Amino acid sequence: MDSLDRNRLRVMAVLGYSLMLLLGAACDEDEAAMGTSADMGQRAGNGGDRERESEDTEEAADRYYVGAASMALGAATNEADCALCHSVDGSQEGLSGKSFKDIAYKESWKGGDASTLLDASNACVTGWMGGEALADDDEEWKSLEAYLKSISDEDASEANVIMPEVLADEAAYEDAYAGGDAEAGEAKYDLYCGACHSEQLTVGVAPAWAFEAIAARSIGRIAQKVRTAGPPPSGSEEDSDTTGGPMPFFEPSDLSADDLSDIIAYIKRDS
Numbered sequence: 001m002d003s004l005d006r007n008r009l010r011v012m013a014v015l016g017y018s019l020m021l022l023l024g025a026a027c028d029e030d031e032a033a034m035g036t037s038a039d040m041g042q043r044a045g046n047g048g049d050r051e052r053e054s055e056d057t058e059e060a061a062d063r064y065y066v067g068a069a070s071m072a073l074g075a076a077t078n079e080a081d082c083a084l085c086h087s088v089d090g091s092q093e094g095l096s097g098k099s100f101k102d103i104a105y106k107e108s109w110k111g112g113d114a115s116t117l118l119d120a121s122n123a124c125v126t127g128w129m130g131g132e133a134l135a136d137d138d139e140e141w142k143s144l145e146a147y148l149k150s151i152s153d154e155d156a157s158e159a160n161v162i163m164p165e166v167l168a169d170e171a172a173y174e175d176a177y178a179g180g181d182a183e184a185g186e187a188k189y190d191l192y193c194g195a196c197h198s199e200q201l202t203v204g205v206a207p208a209w210a211f212e213a214i215a216a217r218s219i220g221r222i223a224q225k226v227r228t229a230g231p232p233p234s235g236s237e238e239d240s241d242t243t244g245g246p247m248p249f250f251e252p253s254d255l256s257a258d259d260l261s262d263i264i265a266y267i268k269r270d271s
Ligand code: HEC
Pocket: 064, 065, 070, 073, 080, 081, 082, 083, 084, 085, 086, 096, 097, 098, 103, 106, 108, 109, 110, 111, 117, 120, 121, 124, 125, 128, 129, 144, 159, 160, 162, 203, 246, 247, 248, 249
């Protein structure tokens, strides 16, 4: 590389950095209103501003975790964003998916089925959300990946255990989940099921069933659905359709057996 090239690179690097600062300032209304080039020059040397810049980057990335941009990764009808099923603070209360905190550097995902974070995320984008798989170099993926990395500890590499409870048939689920406490189940239903079922939110292409439609199902069938995501069905109300639908499954570590029994007793209280 000759010295002309090197100079050109240096100029481009400086230009690029100034552009970043300008964009940063444009996002910040107060600063933009009074922004002179002298103010902007000062931003470069100021640690506090650098911190704010990285917060801005995180906010932009977090758009693909929560809200409309995240929902748009799925089918045109999809109303589920990642936040519907995954927290970012390490908690899992009420949610079917593992927390995104520390998710980025696992040695594998999905119980060994996915060897990259992209593959694991795509399983949710194409599966539950009904969208097209993201590619490595898509802007949406780059933002989402940067965000997931920003909230993850590089040393947290041990894979999450994923263990859905699969019993022989509907009758076996009925035996396991009959006899819960309906009164205790109401608040638990709101916490675990309400986010989707109270508004009949569309996950991928299928709306979550109305309460009365769920209540018409047997105890065994409700439990089987919650534990395995299917069968049945793929959003249709056909008894004969036994493909798994876009409703996510809850493992016993996400939702205890007692809590699920109580929820089902609440759903079936008038039957
Ligand atoms: C409708 C619920 C739902 C939505 C929406 C959803 N996921 Fe998931 N996700 C799950 C479930 C269920 C699992 C598997 C079990 C678990 O993580 O406990 C999972 C697993 C994952 C895993 C693997 C976790 C592990 O440790 O193996 C990643 C990564 C992931 N999802 C990323 C995403 C991303 C990124 C989005 C948004 C673009 C998203 N998910 C949207 C429900 C969902």
